[in-house]
Amino acid sequence: MQSWFPPMASLSDTTQRSATISVLVDNEAGVLARVIGLFSGRGYNIDSLTVAPVDAGGRRSRINIVTSGTSMVIEQIKAQLDRLVPVHCVADLTMEGPHVARELALVKVIGVGEKRVEAMRVADTFRARVVDTTLGSFVFELTGATDKIDAFIELMRDLGLAEVSRSGIAALARGTRVI
Amino acid sequence: MAAELTQTGAEILLRALKDQGVEVIFGYPGGAVLPIYDALFQQNAIRHILVRHEQAAVHAAEGYARSTGRVGCVLVTSGPGATNAVTGLVDALMDSIPIVCLTGQVPTHLIGNDAFQEADTTGITRPATKHNYLVKRPEDLARVVHEAFYVASHGRPGPVVIDLPKDIVINKAPYTEPTVQHPSYRPRTEPEAGLIAKAIAMLKQAKRPIIYAGGGVINAGPEASEALTQFARLTGFPITNTLMGLGSFPSSDPQFLGMLGMHGTYEANLAMHGCDVMLAIGARFDDRITGRLDAFSQGSQKIHIDIDGSSINKNVPVDLPIVADAGKALGALLAAWNASDAPVDKPALTTWWRQIDVWRSKDSLKFNQDMKRGGIIKPQYAIKRLFELTKARGRETFITTEVGQHQMWAAQHYGFEKPNRWMTSGGLGTMGYGLPSAMGVQIAHPDALVVDIAGEASILMNIQEMGTLAQYRLPVKVFILNNQYMGMVRQWQELLHGSRYSETYSNALPDFVKLAEAFHATGMRAQSVDELDDVINAMLDCPTAVIADIAVDQAENCFPMIPSGAAHNEMLLGPEHEPSGVGVTDAGMVLV
Numbered sequence: 001m002q003s004w005f006p007p008m009a010s011l012s013d014t015t016q017r018s019a020t021i022s023v024l025v026d027n028e029a030g031v032l033a034r035v036i037g038l039f040s041g042r043g044y045n046i047d048s049l050t051v052a053p054v055d056a057g058g059r060r061s062r063i064n065i066v067t068s069g070t071s072m073v074i075e076q077i078k079a080q081l082d083r084l085v086p087v088h089c090v091a092d093l094t095m096e097g098p099h100v101a102r103e104l105a106l107v108k109v110i111g112v113g114e115k116r117v118e119a120m121r122v123a124d125t126f127r128a129r130v131v132d133t134t135l136g137s138f139v140f141e142l143t144g145a146t147d148k149i150d151a152f153i154e155l156m157r158d159l160g161l162a163e164v165s166r167s168g169i170a171a172l173a174r175g176t177r178v179i
Numbered sequence: 180m181a182a183e184l185t186q187t188g189a190e191i192l193l194r195a196l197k198d199q200g201v202e203v204i205f206g207y208p209g210g211a212v213l214p215i216y217d218a219l220f221q222q223n224a225i226r227h228i229l230v231r232h233e234q235a236a237v238h239a240a241e242g243y244a245r246s247t248g249r250v251g252c253v254l255v256t257s258g259p260g261a262t263n264a265v266t267g268l269v270d271a272l273m274d275s276i277p278i279v280c281l282t283g284q285v286p287t288h289l290i291g292n293d294a295f296q297e298a299d300t301t302g303i304t305r306p307a308t309k310h311n312y313l314v315k316r317p318e319d320l321a322r323v324v325h326e327a328f329y330v331a332s333h334g335r336p337g338p339v340v341i342d343l344p345k346d347i348v349i350n351k352a353p354y355t356e357p358t359v360q361h362p363s364y365r366p367r368t369e370p371e372a373g374l375i376a377k378a379i380a381m382l383k384q385a386k387r388p389i390i391y392a393g394g395g396v397i398n399a400g401p402e403a404s405e406a407l408t409q410f411a412r413l414t415g416f417p418i419t420n421t422l423m424g425l426g427s428f429p430s431s432d433p434q435f436l437g438m439l440g441m442h443g444t445y446e447a448n449l450a451m452h453g454c455d456v457m458l459a460i461g462a463r464f465d466d467r468i469t470g471r472l473d474a475f476s477q478g479s480q481k482i483h484i485d486i487d488g489s490s491i492n493k494n495v496p497v498d499l500p501i502v503a504d505a506g507k508a509l510g511a512l513l514a515a516w517n518a519s520d521a522p523v524d525k526p527a528l529t530t531w532w533r534q535i536d537v538w539r540s541k542d543s544l545k546f547n548q549d550m551k552r553g554g555i556i557k558p559q560y561a562i563k564r565l566f567e568l569t570k571a572r573g574r575e576t577f578i579t580t581e582v583g584q585h586q587m588w589a590a591q592h593y594g595f596e597k598p599n600r601w602m603t604s605g606g607l608g609t610m611g612y613g614l615p616s617a618m619g620v621q622i623a624h625p626d627a628l629v630v631d632i633a634g635e636a637s638i639l640m641n642i643q644e645m646g647t648l649a650q651y652r653l654p655v656k657v658f659i660l661n662n663q664y665m666g667m668v669r670q671w672q673e674l675l676h677g678s679r680y681s682e683t684y685s686n687a688l689p690d691f692v693k694l695a696e697a698f699h700a701t702g703m704r705a706q707s708v709d710e711l712d713d714v715i716n717a718m719l720d721c722p723t724a725v726i727a728d729i730a731v732d733q734a735e736n737c738f739p740m741i742p743s744g745a746a747h748n749e750m751l752l753g754p755e756h757e758p759s760g761v762g763v764t765d766a767g768m769v770l771v
């Protein structure tokens with residue numbers, strides 16, 4: 001099959017959409033630079049980026065990119081990614097059906113007294129785990145959808161939020177579908 | 180146990196090149212590639228052409244590649260050798276020319292150490308190439324070379340860099356035979372049959388069709404141009420070429436409307452603007468073609484055939500995208516057209532051609548040459564005479580150009596009947612492309628006539644290659660349209676910047692006749708129209724390289740012109756025509 005092209009009418013839609021794109025690449029030197037360089041060179045956005053080997057031999061990596069743009073731009077991003085030599089396949093998880101997307105965040109909160117207690121309470125509600133603690137600080141580990149992590153960080157702001165480290169999203173299509 | 184290794188990396192490299200059919204390398208030696216030059220010295224299968232600047236090596240390889248359809252091969256040293264080559268690489272990338280460029284590199288243990296003549300070549304060339312490699316293990320060397328040739332020549336062609344650390348080419352390495360399949364890169368070349376059927380249905384119903392063919396047809400090989408010509412004649416449809424596509428359809432054919440785009444003909448652009456079905460093949464709807472996007476051929480249904488899916492829907496959304504090799508798609512179109520019994524709308528086509536003939540009668544490429552003794556030579560006339568006098572000789576002729584007004588005049592007034600005879604820097608617009616490119620063409624076609632149509636400013640950008648012409652006795656003819664200005668920039672300054680000719684006067688020009696002589700070539704000059712034919716004939720008769728300095732009208736502008744930000748139907752015609760009154764908008768001013 002030739003690569004999929006969207007209906008022509010959708011290309012003239014000028015509204016911005018977000019797209020979660022997964023790319024399977026040969027795990028060779030410079031492949032991430034190629035992908036990132038393509039985005040910066042052509043003026044595309046990267047909202048989130050993750051990359052790691054995903055097969056037993058470490059020969060293939062999966063890059064998950066969250067980007068945004070008009071339909072025409074997103075189609076162009078996919079086409080540009082697809083023609084990179086070490087790219088095996090490109091999937092637009094947003095367009096091609098339901099998918100799950102999760103990220104991991106480590107959130108450091110510094111504080112004592114009532115704020116510390118409240119931080120713990122909120123963490124419980126979010127099912128965040130405490131992975132490090134001192135008498136004056138917590139490091140919470142939280143996984144979930146991006147908006148859940150955003151909400152948690154927002155709540156922690158008044159409770160002594162000191163530092164955040166986020167993984168960026170990992171994503172898979174729902175059901176039996178694989179890329 | 181592996182067989183004992185007997186060959187060095189450099190020997191393995193040359194063996195791989197030979198197995199890939201390489202006969203010529205354009206290059207320049209240096210410290211990091213000494214072992215490769217040593218291996219070259221000890222063999223006779225591959226010929227090395229010593230250029231005078233690494234940029235010229237790549238352009239020469241481009242000329243070689245475009246005139247033969249083969250992969251051009253370049254060898255340069257690390258650091259400055261590689262960075263000098265970058266302009267050529269980007270040029271090849273933009274114009275889809277298959278090149279394999281070998282760059283030397285400091286030994287692996289020194290990489291990242293800011294060693295002498297070290298540059299991050301793979302980093303620098305990553306966006307300048309289709310793909311690049313850094314060979315870190317001797318056992319990868321042969322495979323990488325084979326892969327590089329595959330990548331450069333398959334799918335949409337392009338330049339590939341192989342960065343070779345010095346220890347890799349010194350140490351012993353194993354050889355692997357050329358691979359057949361690449362693990363991930365397998366571009367689609369066959370069109371989907373259902374889409375071809377749809378295209379034929381659209382084309383059969385067309386009342387105002389046009390075929391818009393670009394460089395992809397040339398890249399698909401001479402069979403593709405042959406199929407394009409057959410298809411156009413079979414359908415009777417009008418056809419226009421991009422700058423890169425010239426030669427894919429015979430320019431003398433009455434169905435040919437000339438080049439389209441910014442300096443395209445009136446009839447080609449208005450036919451694009453007014454068509455109802457557009458068949459785009461191997462062309463990419465770039466800004467020089469479309470003019471203002473929102474006004475580009477709004478009323479048409481568009482079929483776009485391209486081997487590169489990312490070229491489709493990039494600038495202009497199309498109704499029917501087909502990813503395929505241009506030649507294979509044209510073959511399929513021919514077969515499907517013949518197999519279809521759907522009628523064509525003959526009366527509508529007749530009306531369409533009548534309309535096109537009205538546009539054509541405007542004669543948008545018209546110019547007025549004063550034929551009196553001492554008359555100033557019009558640049559268009561110089562090209563026209565060059566065309567007529569070379570044609571009269573019936574020799575196999577190849578034309579290269581530099582970049583600017585002379586390039587557009589050459590595209591407009593020199594007629595190409597066959598593919599691979601026209602080498603010009605289209606996408607990147609690289610001044611200095613023409614002379615080294617002509618050199619590469621002459622190497623590939625020693626008995627042919629090769630003319631670089633140049634401007635006096637562009638030619639100085641790679642003038643050092645006159646030395647290469649002398650060394651290899653390459654009888655390239657450099658035909659300079661000398662108007663003492665960077666003409667195209669001057670033209671834009673006249674039209675868009677109140678005739679303030681900021682830094683575009685070619686001051687302190689050399690005496691080109693003496694310059695030619697200094698480089699062991701022949702120099703000649705024409706100052707007025709009565710001298711022109713004699714100089715052209717003398718140039719064509721001359722067995723050596725020639726610089727012909729043709730003094731042309733300094734004030735001449737290149738028309739027609741679609742100003743930046745204007746639509747196809749808002750073309751500026753020359754002073755021979757009514758002023759159309761269309762100016763440049765503020766939005767257009769920011770465009771280039």
